[in-house]
Amino acid sequence: MKARNPGEKLHLNLFVMGNGHHRAAWRHPDSCAERLGDIAYYESLARIAERGKLDALFFADGMSVGSVEDGFHWHLEPLTALSAMSRATRRIGLISTISSTFYTPFHAARLVGSLDHISGGRVGWNVVTSMFDSEARNHGYAAMPPHAERYARAEEFVQTVLALWDSWSDDAIERDRQGRYADPDKVRQIDHHGEHFLVDGPLNLPRPPQGNPVLVQAGASSQGRDLAARYAEAIYAVAYDLEAAQAYYRDIKSRVAAAGRTAPVPILPGLVTYVGSTMEEARAKQRELDDCLPVEASLRQLGLFIEQDCSGWDLDAPVPSLPPLAEFRGPQGRYATILRIVETEQPTLRELLGRLAAGGGHCTMIGTPESIADEMERWFHGRGADGFNLMPPSLPSGIEDFVDQVVPELQRRGLFREEYEAATLRGHFGLERPAG
Amino acid sequence: MKARNPGEKLHLNLFVMGNGHHRAAWRHPDSCAERLGDIAYYESLARIAERGKLDALFFADGMSVGSVEDGFHWHLEPLTALSAMSRATRRIGLISTISSTFYTPFHAARLVGSLDHISGGRVGWNVVTSMFDSEARNHGYAAMPPHAERYARAEEFVQTVLALWDSWSDDAIERDRQGRYADPDKVRQIDHHGEHFLVDGPLNLPRPPQGNPVLVQAGASSQGRDLAARYAEAIYAVAYDLEAAQAYYRDIKSRVAAAGRTAPVPILPGLVTYVGSTMEEARAKQRELDDCLPVEASLRQLGLFIEQDCSGWDLDAPVPSLPPLAEFRGPQGRYATILRIVETEQPTLRELLGRLAAGGGHCTMIGTPESIADEMERWFHGRGADGFNLMPPSLPSGIEDFVDQVVPELQRRGLFREEYEAATLRGHFGLERPAG
Numbered sequence: 001m002k003a004r005n006p007g008e009k010l011h012l013n014l015f016v017m018g019n020g021h022h023r024a025a026w027r028h029p030d031s032c033a034e035r036l037g038d039i040a041y042y043e044s045l046a047r048i049a050e051r052g053k054l055d056a057l058f059f060a061d062g063m064s065v066g067s068v069e070d071g072f073h074w075h076l077e078p079l080t081a082l083s084a085m086s087r088a089t090r091r092i093g094l095i096s097t098i099s100s101t102f103y104t105p106f107h108a109a110r111l112v113g114s115l116d117h118i119s120g121g122r123v124g125w126n127v128v129t130s131m132f133d134s135e136a137r138n139h140g141y142a143a144m145p146p147h148a149e150r151y152a153r154a155e156e157f158v159q160t161v162l163a164l165w166d167s168w169s170d171d172a173i174e175r176d177r178q179g180r181y182a183d184p185d186k187v188r189q190i191d192h193h194g195e196h197f198l199v200d201g202p203l204n205l206p207r208p209p210q211g212n213p214v215l216v217q218a219g220a221s222s223q224g225r226d227l228a229a230r231y232a233e234a235i236y237a238v239a240y241d242l243e244a245a246q247a248y249y250r251d252i253k254s255r256v257a258a259a260g261r262t263a264p265v266p267i268l269p270g271l272v273t274y275v276g277s278t279m280e281e282a283r284a285k286q287r288e289l290d291d292c293l294p295v296e297a298s299l300r301q302l303g304l305f306i307e308q309d310c311s312g313w314d315l316d317a318p319v320p321s322l323p324p325l326a327e328f329r330g331p332q333g334r335y336a337t338i339l340r341i342v343e344t345e346q347p348t349l350r351e352l353l354g355r356l357a358a359g360g361g362h363c364t365m366i367g368t369p370e371s372i373a374d375e376m377e378r379w380f381h382g383r384g385a386d387g388f389n390l391m392p393p394s395l396p397s398g399i400e401d402f403v404d405q406v407v408p409e410l411q412r413r414g415l416f417r418e419e420y421e422a423a424t425l426r427g428h429f430g431l432e433r434p435a436g
Numbered sequence: 437m438k439a440r441n442p443g444e445k446l447h448l449n450l451f452v453m454g455n456g457h458h459r460a461a462w463r464h465p466d467s468c469a470e471r472l473g474d475i476a477y478y479e480s481l482a483r484i485a486e487r488g489k490l491d492a493l494f495f496a497d498g499m500s501v502g503s504v505e506d507g508f509h510w511h512l513e514p515l516t517a518l519s520a521m522s523r524a525t526r527r528i529g530l531i532s533t534i535s536s537t538f539y540t541p542f543h544a545a546r547l548v549g550s551l552d553h554i555s556g557g558r559v560g561w562n563v564v565t566s567m568f569d570s571e572a573r574n575h576g577y578a579a580m581p582p583h584a585e586r587y588a589r590a591e592e593f594v595q596t597v598l599a600l601w602d603s604w605s606d607d608a609i610e611r612d613r614q615g616r617y618a619d620p621d622k623v624r625q626i627d628h629h630g631e632h633f634l635v636d637g638p639l640n641l642p643r644p645p646q647g648n649p650v651l652v653q654a655g656a657s658s659q660g661r662d663l664a665a666r667y668a669e670a671i672y673a674v675a676y677d678l679e680a681a682q683a684y685y686r687d688i689k690s691r692v693a694a695a696g697r698t699a700p701v702p703i704l705p706g707l708v709t710y711v712g713s714t715m716e717e718a719r720a721k722q723r724e725l726d727d728c729l730p731v732e733a734s735l736r737q738l739g740l741f742i743e744q745d746c747s748g749w750d751l752d753a754p755v756p757s758l759p760p761l762a763e764f765r766g767p768q769g770r771y772a773t774i775l776r777i778v779e780t781e782q783p784t785l786r787e788l789l790g791r792l793a794a795g796g797g798h799c800t801m802i803g804t805p806e807s808i809a810d811e812m813e814r815w816f817h818g819r820g821a822d823g824f825n826l827m828p829p830s831l832p833s834g835i836e837d838f839v840d841q842v843v844p845e846l847q848r849r850g851l852f853r854e855e856y857e858a859a860t861l862r863g864h865f866g867l868e869r870p871a872g
Contacts (some may be wrong), residue, residue, distance in 0.1 A: 027613040034611065037553040037642065039523070063542065065640045068608070068618035074640060077550035083519035084554055087475070102540070106499065106574045114513035117473040118520055137636040138542045172504070175470065177463040177728075182504035200573040204501045204510060206473065292613075 002383070010380055010416050011234070011266045011387030011429060012407075013056045013095065014049040016042065018073030020394035021272060022358035024292035026073075028394060036074055042081050043088035045396055052403030053417050055428040056093030056124060057085065058216075058236075058389060063102055063135035070297055079111050086119035093425030095124035095216055101150050102130060102139040105160035105197055113165060113208045121209030121424035124234065125161075126216040127227075129154045151223040153196045158215065158231050160197050163190040165212050166436045167202030182206075211434040214425050219252070229255030233431050236389050237269040238361050240340055245269050245363070245384030264430050266386035269379075270362035272393055273372055275401040282366045289393055290354030298353040305334050305356075315350045337361040358393045369405040376406075377415060438819070446816055446852050447670070447702045447823030447865060448843075449492045449531065450485040452478065454509030456830035457708060458794035460728035462509070464830060472510055478517050479524035481832055488839030489853050491864040492529030492560060493521065494652075494672075494825060499538060499571035506733055515547050522555035529861030531560035531652055537586050538566060538575045541596035541633055549601060549644045557645030557860035560670065561597075562652040563663075565590045587659040589632045594651065594667050596633050599626040601648050602872045603638030618642075647870040650861050655688070665691030669867050672825050673705040674797050676776055681705050681799070681820030700866050702822035705815075706798035708829055709808055711837040718802045721837075725829055726790030734789040741770050741792075751786045773797040794829045805841040812842075813851060 018036055019026040026033040035041035046057055059078035075081070078096040086094055094115065098108050108125070116123040129150035130136070136144040145153070172186035190201035218236035219228035228235050235252060239245035249267050256265050276282030295315065303310050306322060307330045313320065319342050328335050341347060341355050355364065363379075365372045379385040392398025410416035422428050454472055455462040462469040471477035482493055495514035511517070514532040522530055530551065534544050544561070552559040565586035566572070572580040581589070608622035626637035654672035655664035664671050671688060675681035685703050692701050712718030731751065739746050742758060743766045749756065755778050764771050777783060777791050791800065799815075801808045815821040828834025846852035858864050 026611075026617065029613065031613075033613070033617075039554040062640065065623060065638050068620055068623045069616040074642065076553060077546050077641070080515055080519040080547060080550045080554055083516040084523050087479075087520050087523050103543070104538070104575050107539070107543075110513050111516060114516045117512055118475040118516055134636065137634065139540050140634045142634065175462075177465065177467075177469070180505040181462065181469075184504055187501060187504045198573065198576045198578065200570065202501050204498065205513070206510065 004381055007414075009414075010376065010410060011268060012052075012054045012416065013058045013093075013268060013387070013389045014045065014054055014399055015058050015060065015270065015389050015391045016045060016075070017060070017391070017395070018075055020398055021391040022289045022354075022393035023070065024289055024294075024357055025394040027292040028289060030397070031394065032396065037076065039076065039081065039084045042076065043085055045399065046085040046089050046092065048396060048399050048403055050089045050092040052399075052407045053420060054092060054390075054403075055387070056095050056122075056425055057082070058095040058126065059097055060126070061097035061099070061128075062132070063099065063130060063138050064132060070294065079115060082123075083115055083118055086115070086122065091122070091420040091423065093122045093124055093214070093428055094119055095126055095214070095425075097126040097128055099128050099130040099135075100154040100157035101145065102135070105157050105164065106199055106203070108157070109161040109164035109203050110205055112161075112213050113203065113205045116208035116210055116213045117205070121426070123208070123210070124214035124216050124425050126218070126236070127154060127158060127231075128218070147221065148223065151227060155227055155230075156194045156196045158227075160190070160192050160194070160199050162212060163192060164199070164201055164203040165208055168205075168207045170207055170211075170436060173206060207436060210424050210426050211436055214429060214431065225252060225255055228252065229259045229261075233263060233265060234429055235265060235267045237267055237385075239269040239363055239384065240337060240361050241344070241363065242379055242382055242384045245379060246382060249383055249385070263432070264386070266429055268387045268389045269385050270359060270391050271376075271388040272359035272362055272364040272391045273398070273402055273406065274364075274366040274393065275369060275372060275405050277368060277405075279367050279371070282368065286354065286366060286393070289358065290350060293353055293357055295353070298357065302353060302356065305330075305338060310349070313349050316348050318346055319349050319352050334360070359391050362391060369409040372406050373409040373413060373415070376410065377413065380415065440817055443850075445850075446812065446846060447704060448488075448490045448852065449494045449529075449704060449823070449825045450481065450490055450835055451494045451496065451706065451825050451827045452481060452511070453496070453827070453831070454511055456834055457827040458725045458790075458829035459506065460725055460730075460793055461830040463728040464725060466833070467830065468832065473512065475512065475517065475520045478512065479521055481835065482521040482525050482528065484832060484835050484839055486525045486528040488835075488843045489856060490528060490826075490839075491823070492531050492558075492861055493518070494531040494562065495533055496562075497533035497535070497564075498568070499535065499566060499574050500568060506730065515551060518559075519551055519554055522551070522558065527558070527856040527859065529558045529560055529650070529864055530555055531562055531650070531861075533562040533564055535564050535566040535571075536590040536593035537581065538571070541593050541600065542635055542639070544593070545597040545600035545639050546641055548597075548649050549639065549641045552644035552646055552649045553641070557862070559644070559646070560650035560652050560861050562654070562672070563590060563594060563667075564654070583657065584659065587663060591663055591666075592630045592632045594663075596626070596628050596630070596635050598648060599628060600635070600637055600639040601644055604641075604643045606643055606647075606872060609642060643872060646860050646862050647872055650865060650867065661688060661691055664688065665695045665697075669699060669701060670865055671701060671703045673703055673821075675705040675799055675820065676773060676797050677780070677799065678815055678818055678820045681815060682818060685819055685821070699868070700822070702865055704823045704825045705821050706795060706827050707812075707824040708795035708798055708800040708827045709834070709838055709842065710800075710802040710829065711805060711808060711841050713804060713841075715803050715807070718804065722790065722802060722829070725794065726786060729789055729793055731789070734793065738789060738792065741766075742774060746785070749785050752784050754782055755785050755788050770796070795827050798827060805845040808842050809845040809849060809851070812846065813849065816851065
C-alpha cells in the first residue's frame with residue numbers, strides 16, 4: 001500500500017440533511033424541526049462547516065416525497081438554497097445533486113454554471129441517475145427507465161454539459177467599448193445531436209470560473225463505477241468498515257487509471273460520528289437519539305427488512321441470530337448490512353434499530369475526538385478514504401461537535417488544513433482547472 | 437372611465453437587464469460592463485430598488501445567445517441570482533421568468549416554491565412559452581413547437597404547477613415529536629395525467645408561504661391574452677403610447693372579468709425613462725447613450741427592419757418618409773413601431789436609432805421628475821396602467837435617478853407607497869393568499 005505523501009490531507013464535506021442523518025433527530029426536544037424551510041438555518045450550518053475549514057457542503061436530492069409521518073426530511077431545493085448559502089460564506093465549496101434523468105443538459109449546465117459565477121468558483125455537481133418510480137412519475141415517465149438506459153443517458157448528459165461549459169473560451173469576452181463585447185469565434189455552437197439529446201449551444205453564460213464546476217459521483221454498480229472513473233473528480237462512497245472501503249477504493253482508483261486519468265479523484269465515504277469527551281458521553285448522545293425512535297414503527301420496518309416478525313423480541317437483549325445471507329430471499333443489500341452489524345457489534349435490539357436509523361450501511365465512529373481521529377487516520381493511511389462525507393446524526397449539534405472537537409485534533413496531527421489555501425472547490429480538492 | 441379609488445397606488449417593478457435596456461449602455465465609459473457575472477452588482481440593484489419601495493425585481497429570460505458582438509446582455513440564471521438577491525433585501529418581490537416549453541412542471545413548482553420559502557413569500561413567476569428556434573434547439577426540439585401547441589402546453593403546465601403547490605395543505609405539518617411529522621391525509625398526490633404531462637405528486641416541498649407564488653404573464657397574442665386573463669395575477673404589457681395602453685388595458689380587464697375573476701390583476705406596461713433636473717439634462721443623458729451606439733451596425737440593422745438601404749442617409753436630418761404599413765412586406769410589428777416613432781416624434785435618424793436601441797416599442801418618458809410623474813399619473817388615471825415595469829436605459833444610474841428623483845415626487849402626490857405595508861409580493865400587489 002503506497003504511503004501518503006507528507007503534507008497530504010483529508011478532504012471533508014458536510015452532507016446537509018434536515019435535522020441530521022438519524023431518522024429520529026427531528027424528534028429530539030432540542031431539534032430544529034421548526035426550521036427545515038428556514039434558509040437562515042442552512043446558512044448557519046454552512047458557517048459552522050466553514051469555521052471548520054471543510055472542503056464543501058453537499059446536498060443529496062430526490063424528486064419525490066417518502067413517508068411524511070416518520071423519517072421524513074424535506075429540504076429546500078438545493079440550487080436555490082446553495083445560492084443563498086454561498087452569500088453567507090466565502091470559501092467553502094457547494095455541491096448540489098442534479099439528476100441526469102430529469103433535467104435537460106442545458107438547464108443543468110446553466111444552473112450549475114450560474115451558481116459557479118455567483119460563488120466565485122466554489123460549485124460541484126453530484127451526478128445521479130435517480131432510482132424510484134415515484135420520482136419518474138413526477139417527470140413524465142410511467143416508470144423509472146432501466147438502469148442501463150439511465151446510465152447511457154447520464155454519460156451523454158455529462159458530455160453535453162461539459163461541452164456547454166466549454167462553449168465560451170476563457171478569453172471570449174473583450175468588452176471593448178468601441179468595438180465588440182465578445183469575439184464570436186470564441187463563443188461556439190456545440191451542435192450535439194446524440195441519442196438522447198439535441199443541443200446546439202452555445203450556453204448563454206460565459207465559461208464558469210472553475211472552467212468546469214467539479215463533477216462528483218457515487219458509483220456503486222459496475223456501470224456507475226465506470227462512469228465515475230471516466231468523469232468524476234470526487235467520489236462519494238458507502239463503506240461499512242475499512243475492509244469494504246479499501247476494496248472500493250482500490251477498484252475505483254484502478255478504473256480511474258485504466259481510463260487514462262491522472263487527476264487525484266478523492267474518494268469520500270460517508271461517516272456518521274458521535275463525539276464525546278469520553279466514550280460514555282459519546283454513547284449517551286447516541287442513546288439519546290435512539291431513544292427518540294418510535295419503537296413500534298421501527299420494529300415493523302426491521303421486520304420488513306429481515307422478513308420476520310420481531311414485534312415480540314426483547315428490546316434490551318442481544319438480537320437473536322439471523323439466517324445467513326444465502327438463505328434470505330428478500331433484497332440482499334440491506335440484509336447484508338444488518339448481518340454485518342449484528343455480527344461485528346453484537347448489539348441489543350434497541351441498538352440495532354438506532355444503527356439502522358442513522359446512516360445504516362455507512363461507517364459509524366463513536367468516541368472521543370482522539371479515538372475518532374485515530375480511526376479516520378487509519379482509514380486515510382490504509383487507503384480506504386481520501387476524506388469523508390460527514391453525516392452528523394443530528395444537526396446542528398453533530399457538526400458543531402465535529403468542527404469544534406475532531407477538526408482541531410486532525411489539525412494537530414497535520415491531517416487537515418488549518419486555513420483555506422484555495423478560493424475554489426477545485427483548489428480545495430487539489431484539482432487543476434481544465435484548459436477548455 | 438372609472439375613477440381610481442382614493443389611496444389606490446401605482447405598482448412599480450424593476451426589469452433587471454445587464455447594464456440597462458439601451459443596447460449600447462455597456463459601451464458607456466461609466467458602465468458596469470465588467471460586472472455582468474458579479475452577484476454583488478445584482479444585489480446592489482436590488483437594494484436600490486428596495487430603497488425606492490418598488491414592488492418587485494423582474495428577470496426576463498431566454499434560452500439562447502444572440503449576437504455576442506453588439507447588443508449582448510448576458511445575465512446570471514434568474515432563480516439562482518434571485519435567491520442570492522433575496523438575502524440582500526427584506527421586502528421587495530422577486531419575479532423570475534420560467535419557460536413552460538422547456539421546464540417540467542415539477543421542476544418549476546419546486547424551484548419557484550423553494551425560492552418562495554427562502555424569501556419568505558416574495559416570489560413571482562413570469563410564465564413564458566419562448567419564441568426562438570435557437571432556444572428550442574438547446575432543449576431537444578428541432579424547431580420551436582407551433583404557437584397554439586406552446587400555449588396548450590403552457591395552460592396544462594400552469595394547472596399542474598398550481599396543483600403541486602396545493603398538494604400540501606397549509607396545516608399538513610404537525611411536527612409532533614412523540615407522533616407524526618405531517619398528516620399523510622394532508623399531503624396528497626395530484627395524479628395529473630394530461631396531454632402533455634404525467635405528474636403524480638405530491639411536491640416534495642410544503643406549501644409555499646404565499647400559497648401560490650404570484651403568476652405573472654405578458655400576453656400579446658389572443659391566446660396569450662386569454663391565458664393571462666384566466667391565470668395571471670399581474671401582467672406585463674408593451675404600449676407605445678397611452679392610447680395603445682388603454683386599448684390593451686380595456687381588453688385584458690374585460691377578459692379577466694369574462695373569466696369570472698375579481699382579483700385586481702395589475703397591468704404594468706414597460707417604461708423607459710430618462711430623468712434630469714431639466715428637460716435639457718434628461719435629453720443630454722439620452723444623447724450620451726445614443727452616442728455610444730456603433731452607427732454602421734445600427735444603420736445596417738435599421739435597414740433590415742425597414743427593408744431599405746439607409747447607409748447613405750444623413751444622421752442628423754429628419755428620417756425620410758417611409759412607405760405606409762400596408763405596402764410593407766416584411767415583419768409588421770417592428771415596422772409599425774418605427775412608423776409610429778417617426779410620425780409622432782419626427783426624430784433625426786440618429787435619434788431614431790437611439791429610440792430603437794432602448795426599449796423600441798415600449799413607452800419612453802423623457803424629462804424632469806415632475807413631468808414624468810405627470811405622465812405616469814395620466815396613464816394611471818387614464819387606465820392605461822396600474823403601474824409600470826421600469827426599464828432604465830442604463831443601470832445602475834437609470835434606476836438610481838428614478839428612485840431618488842421620480843419616486844419621491846410620486847410619493848408626494850400620494851401615488852406611491854412611502855413604506856412597505858406588506859411582507860409578501862401578494863401583499864404588495866394587493867392580492868389575496870389563495871385558500872388552497
